[in-house]
Amino acid sequence: MNSPCPSDPDHFWQSAAEVDPLLQAHLAECVTCRARQQRAQLAVRLLRALPAQRAPKTLDGAVVAALHAGTRQERAIQQVSALTRQEVPAELNSRVEDALVWTAEQPAPAELEVRLRAELAAPSEAMSRRFLGRLDRLRAPQDLDQRLSVPARSSSRRRAFAFVGTLLVVMGLASLALQRWGAELSSSQQQPRVAVQWNIEVIESAEGLDPVSRALIGGLSGGASEVLGKEKL
Amino acid sequence: MKTDPDRLLVEACQSSRTSGLEGAFRDLYDAYKDRVYNVCYRITGNASDALDASQETFGILFRKIHDFRFESKFSSWVYRIAVNASIDLKRRSGARHTSSLEATDEQTHESVQANLRDERVEAPLAAASRHELEGEVQAAIGRLSPKMRAITVLRYVENQSYEEIAETLQISIGTVKSRLSRAHDALDRELTPVLDQYYLR
Numbered sequence: 001m002n003s004p005c006p007s008d009p010d011h012f013w014q015s016a017a018e019v020d021p022l023l024q025a026h027l028a029e030c031v032t033c034r035a036r037q038q039r040a041q042l043a044v045r046l047l048r049a050l051p052a053q054r055a056p057k058t059l060d061g062a063v064v065a066a067l068h069a070g071t072r073q074e075r076a077i078q079q080v081s082a083l084t085r086q087e088v089p090a091e092l093n094s095r096v097e098d099a100l101v102w103t104a105e106q107p108a109p110a111e112l113e114v115r116l117r118a119e120l121a122a123p124s125e126a127m128s129r130r131f132l133g134r135l136d137r138l139r140a141p142q143d144l145d146q147r148l149s150v151p152a153r154s155s156s157r158r159r160a161f162a163f164v165g166t167l168l169v170v171m172g173l174a175s176l177a178l179q180r181w182g183a184e185l186s187s188s189q190q191q192p193r194v195a196v197q198w199n200i201e202v203i204e205s206a207e208g209l210d211p212v213s214r215a216l217i218g219g220l221s222g223g224a225s226e227v228l229g230k231e232k233l
Numbered sequence: 234m235k236t237d238p239d240r241l242l243v244e245a246c247q248s249s250r251t252s253g254l255e256g257a258f259r260d261l262y263d264a265y266k267d268r269v270y271n272v273c274y275r276i277t278g279n280a281s282d283a284l285d286a287s288q289e290t291f292g293i294l295f296r297k298i299h300d301f302r303f304e305s306k307f308s309s310w311v312y313r314i315a316v317n318a319s320i321d322l323k324r325r326s327g328a329r330h331t332s333s334l335e336a337t338d339e340q341t342h343e344s345v346q347a348n349l350r351d352e353r354v355e356a357p358l359a360a361a362s363r364h365e366l367e368g369e370v371q372a373a374i375g376r377l378s379p380k381m382r383a384i385t386v387l388r389y390v391e392n393q394s395y396e397e398i399a400e401t402l403q404i405s406i407g408t409v410k411s412r413l414s415r416a417h418d419a420l421d422r423e424l425t426p427v428l429d430q431y432y433l434r
Contacts, residue, residue: 009421010414040417042432043424046370047389055270056280059287063262064254066292074296 005033012040159221166221239264239307246298258298262291265308268391269315275386276319278375282326286319293318309400312387316402320379366431373423381416388413 003026006012011023012033019027027034119126178198203209209217237243242264245257254262269290274283293314301310374382387393387401395413399406 008414010410010417013417039425039428040421042428043420044389046366046424046427047374047385047420048392050275050367050370050390052267053271053274053280053283055266055287056284059266059270059284060254062284062288063291066288067253067295070292070296 003029005030009036009040012037013044015044163217163221166217170217170220237303237307240303243298243301243303243307247301258295261294265311266291268308269311272312272315272386272391273319275371275374275390276316276379276382277323278371282319282322286315286322289318289322290315305400306397309397312391312393312401313403316383316387320383323379366427369427369430370424373420373427376423377416377419380412381419384409384412385416385420388416 003022006023006026011019027037115126118129201208207214239261242257242261246261249256251258266287270283270287273286273290274280277283277286290311294311301307374385377385383402384398387398393401395406395409398404398409398413402409404412
């Protein structure tokens with residue numbers, strides 16, 4: 001009768017002398033186990049047949065170097081461990097005391113009570129003040145000044161040109177109107193001659209105009225005359 | 234308890250205060266350098282790392298030999314240091330493998346010294362390049378985890394018994410058996426394609 005196959009395959013790795021007689025009997029009957037055992041034994045033989053590696057000659061030098069390095073290291077350790085313990089200088093005490101004074105318990109400032117009262121009286125308001133008050137007031141960057149100065153300058157110049165142009169147009173229209181009115185007067189000679197006196201005033205500032213003219217020019221110039229009212233034309 | 238064969242040399246090292254590779258320590262070094270290098274080579278898988286690990290092993294031995302109290306065999310202690318140095322080195326260098334052309338040359342030269350007496354092994358090797366097969370086996374060992382690699386090398390390359398392995402790795406015999414069993418499984422997986430290629434074609 002066939003014996004069961006061994007559950008532990010380690011037996012196959014044992015040498016012939018170590019193999020149990022029962023297993024030997026089983027191996028004689030079971031082809032599968034015999035093949036496994038042969039494979040294991042072949043592996044063992046291959047492992048044992050690996051050539052013995054001899055230490056290379058360079059190992060001597062490497063070991064000597066390692067030993068010397070180790071000796072130097074030991075010597076260094078001895079020297080370091082032989083260092084004497086240093087006494088604490090007297091100055092250290094005073095320095096430590098100074099440091100302790102600085103870090104001593106500080107009394108609460110009187111302002112704390114004031115703030116606490118405000119907090120208890122109006123918590124939400126106090127909280128808003130506490131948090132919003134911490135926000136830093138931001139300063140306008142220099143870039144902003146540069147950005148604003150250039151367009152403003154160009155804008156005022158443009159408005160001045162517009163004002164002068166408008167003024168010239170108005171004066172031109174006024175002179176045309178006067179010429180026509182003069183022509184009508186000369187054509188109607190039957191009518192009694194009315195003495196007309198013209199006053200020509202040179203205006204250097206918009207403020208010098210009468211309110212009606214100023215309103216007229218303000219409307220025509222789109223408000224430029226009001227902005228530049230105080231400026232010299 | 235049997236007397237440690239290295240006891241006299243070790244005690245001579247402990248009583249003297251040598252500063253280098255000389256005196257009794259030189260004798261110990263000569264006695265162990267090949268074994269240490271071999272273990273380091275099989276665990277690290279290349280000559281360059283093996284040299285570094287061997288160097289580290291003897292450095293540690295030199296520094297700690299005065300503290301050795303013969304609580305285990307001296308040889309087990311040496312193997313333990315070599316195994317740990319090799320595993321640490323592999324861990325530090327990760328999967329990086331660097332070997333000089335000189336080291337490869339040396340490895341090739343020494344591989345010729347293979348002691349393959351078994352006819353069943355020798356016959357296919359003669360046909361299929363012995364060196365290539367050795368490389369395959371070494372690669373299979375290299376694919377094992379560090380712990381399994383160490384136990385495989387001690388068991389099959391250094392021919393240590395379970396007890397010696399337990400003493401070397403400072404683990405119980407039960408742990409040796411279970412770890413070796415897992416190593417067998419892994420080796421079976423790794424070596425089956427190699428065996429199929431070289432023996433079953």
